[in-house]
Amino acid sequence: MAKVIAIANQKGGVGKTTTAVNVAASMAATKRKVLLIDLDPQGNATMGSGVDKYEVDATAYELLIEEKPINDVIVRNTSGKYDLIAANGDVTAAEIKLMEQFAREVRLRNALKPVMDYYDFVFIDCPPSLNQLTVNALAAADSVLVPMQCEYYALEGLTALMDTIQKLASVVNPNLRIEGVLRTMYDPRNRLANDVSEQLKRHFGEQVYRTVIPRNVRLAEAPSFGAPAMYYDKSSTGAKAYLALAGEILRRRDKAVQPPAKAS
Secondary structure, eight states: OEEEEEOSSSSSSHHHHHHHHHHHHHHHTTTTEEEEEEEEOOOHHHHHOOOTTTOOOOHHHHHTTTTOHHHOOOOSOOSSSSSSEEOOTTTHHHHHHHTTTTTTGGGHHHHHHGGGTTTTTEEOOOOOOOOHHHHHHEEEESSSEEEEEESHHHHHHHHHHHHHHHHHHHHHHHHOOEEEEEEEOTTTHHHHHHHHHHHHHHHHHGGEEEEEOOOOOHHHHGGTSSOHHHHOOOTTTTHHHHHHHHHHHHHHHHHHHOOOOOOO
16 A cells, blocks of 8 residues: 655745655656655646646646546656646645535545555645645645755744644544655755754654755756756766665665564
8 A cells, every 4th residue: 555655844945846756756766656746736846747737637626626536637657757646726726625625634535545555655745834735635644754954944943843743643644653854955064054953863863864965956957857856867966865765765664564573
């Protein structure tokens, strides 16, 4: 059954969509079957996957509001070699209309059920705010991957986000947990970045990924070419970092499902 990971941070500009696109592509490169769901009305993950958000036949709006079958909404053959549920401005209306729907918090969870046995991973790119779309993502997810910059305000916001996740978990998804905290746009020459990184490791321990995503111009350029970094420049440090992250996620998953060793 698919592992569902929501990629979320209430603070914008932390590399959330870059992470969603590149970790999905990296995981697909390991021969896993991957679905990326774009729940951000800006549609950046859609465009970064080589899909024109203005030309798609259906988006997350049709999935959540019109209850269109998920297989009719999925876009195949993206530039990242993963499947996609697209987003565009229509998804803004979905956020509003969800307020009127019965069982509105679990619309996405229920919509995913027919394909859960087909995919290995489902990644959800959440909007940079706590709204009904984000609540749907967290209700459907097994865990939350939190990208963040190593800055003071980001550290402060992370504490608030963790508190929000815990409160939501108690209401809509008791099994929700933190998948990991990912340091993005990292510059090791920056003393503040190093200080915040150390604080993160002290507070969150093994929840902080060992993989660090560096500041990298290729990561910034790739979306304008409609491709993940590994297909834009596979030799770039950014592309290599996301491949390393995919490997770390897989190792953590395998470790979590291993049976305990028998006593001799």
